[in-house]
Amino acid sequence: MARYWPEPAYQHGTAARTGVLLVNLGTPEAPTAAALRPYLKQFLSDPRVVEIPRLVWWPILNGIILNTRPAASAKKYASVWMNEGSPLKVHTERQAKLLAGYLTKAGHPDLDIDFAMRYGSPSIADRLQAMRARGCSRILVVPLYPQYSASTTATVVDEVSRCMGHMRNQPELRFVRNFHDDPGYIEALARSVRDHWMKNGEPDRLVMSFHGVPRRSLDLGDPYHCECHKTGRLLAEALGLPRERALVTFQSRFGKAEWLKPYTQPTLEALAAQGVGRVDVICPGFVADCLETLEEIAMECREAFLEHGGKEFHYIPCLNENHEWIDALTRLSIAHLGNWLEIGRPDEASLAAARSRAMEKGATR
Ligand SMILES: C=CC1=C(C)c2cc3[nH]c(cc4nc(cc5[nH]c(cc1n2)c(C)c5CCC(=O)O)C(CCC(=O)O)=C4C)c(C)c3C=C
Numbered sequence: 502m503a504r505y506w507p508e509p510a511y512q513h514g515t516a517a518r519t520g521v522l523l524v525n526l527g528t529p530e531a532p533t534a535a536a537l538r539p540y541l542k543q544f545l546s547d548p549r550v551v552e553i554p555r556l557v558w559w560p561i562l563n564g565i566i567l568n569t570r571p572a573a574s575a576k577k578y579a580s581v582w583m584n585e586g587s588p589l590k591v592h593t594e595r596q597a598k599l600l601a602g603y604l605t606k607a608g609h610p611d612l613d614i615d616f617a618m619r620y621g622s623p624s625i626a627d628r629l630q631a632m633r634a635r636g637c638s639r640i641l642v643v644p645l646y647p648q649y650s651a652s653t654t655a656t657v658v659d660e661v662s663r664c665m666g667h668m669r670n671q672p673e674l675r676f677v678r679n680f681h682d683d684p685g686y687i688e689a690l691a692r693s694v695r696d697h698w699m700k701n702g703e704p705d706r707l708v709m710s711f712h713g714v715p716r717r718s719l720d721l722g723d724p725y726h727c728e729c730h731k732t733g734r735l736l737a738e739a740l741g742l743p744r745e746r747a748l749v750t751f752q753s754r755f756g757k758a759e760w761l762k763p764y765t766q767p768t769l770e771a772l773a774a775q776g777v778g779r780v781d782v783i784c785p786g787f788v789a790d791c792l793e794t795l796e797e798i799a800m801e802c803r804e805a806f807l808e809h810g811g812k813e814f815h816y817i818p819c820l821n822e823n824h825e826w827i828d829a830l831t832r833l834s835i836a837h838l839g840n841w842l843e844i845g846r847p848d849e850a851s852l853a854a855a856r857s858r859a860m861e862k863g864a865t866r
Pocket residue numbers: 526527528529549550551570574587589646650652653712713714715753755786787790791792793
């Protein structure tokens with residue numbers, strides 16, 4: 502195989518474009534065991550996701566997990582699948598389209614906006630090559646994870662870097678590291694909670710459930726836990742909620758090791774058993790609804806809460822296509838694009854000179 506990916510011959514005077522690539526986790530192509538298998542294999546083979554020595558992990562993954570989980574997970578995916586496909590991909594694609602429109606409205610019609618999935622398709626490699634083919638020589642990569650984690654954000658950086666190794670004519674890169682305390686993101690969350698409460702009244706408790714990671718990663722220096730708690734605190738403050746009515750919990754535990762605590766489902770069951778009648782659950786760590794929110798929280802956790810004596814369970818959807826969120830994402834992108842938005846744009850002085858030249862030409866005619 503050639504060392505570098507093929508590229509067209511270099512043309513002098515090619516206009517440089519700037520692009521934004523949104524990246525989310527990835528999802529299977531269909532809600533079937535056959536489609537789940539390659540997706541789970543790619544995802545769970547990433548050493549950033551499962552930090553167990555390969556020699557130990559390989560037989561567990563290939564001998565046990567890939568023989569049992571695909572069918573079990575496929576059933577769950579089938580229960581949330583949309584007409585257009587997997588919710589995660591459907592929402593991410595819509596977010597990219599909306600972002601392009603919002604950036605155009607903000608005065609940046611020339612930006613090239615695309616999206617990719619870290620695992621599955623469209624792959625980062627595929628979209629980076631497409632953006633290069635469209636002339637992008639500067640690319641801002643936005644992992645759609647508000648809280649930084651090695652198991653999510655860093656894997657995007659790893660994959661983009663691997664792709665750079667295949668490019669002869671590499672683009673200039675920027676990455677968004679996190680946006681867990683971005684005022685626009687926090688306000689978008691607060692707004693969706695307030696809207697829900699306007700229509701449905703307020704709950705006894707607001708549970709803010711984040712995807713978990715192994716507890717060990719916190720001890721090894723991952724800031725994820727701390728960033729989740731900061732988001733939780735800022736959201737509770739924005740809503741004017743006293744501490745005792747807002748809780749941060751962690752969901753989607755995978756494997757037998759200890760993960761970040763408290764775990765979402767047992768917390769909900771304990772609240773119900775204590776006589777808490779109504780809980781509202783929001784998942785601020787996901788900007789798009791997906792299996793983990795629609796099935797695990799809105800179905801499994803609802804059932805568990807009600808079975809343990811809870812009276813009312815409300816799931817507050819992810820930010821998805823909310824105007825406030827796309828607006829926040831637009832401002833976040835503009836802030837990180839920074840001086841790239843100026844490069845190649847005629848400055849005021851040259852615009853004025855061009856205007857006066859045109860006027861002179863008109864006067865002499
Ligand atoms: C939002 C941040 C996420 C973190 C942090 C994260 C860590 C993490 N996840 C697994 C294992 C699985 N996660 C799965 C699905 C999944 N995870 C996230 C996000 C984070 N994961 C999303 C958005 C999704 C949903 C994808 C979709 O298609 O809707 C799955 C696959 C589903 C299943 O079989 O349960 C696994 C497996 C680990 C091990 C981990 C941290 C180390």
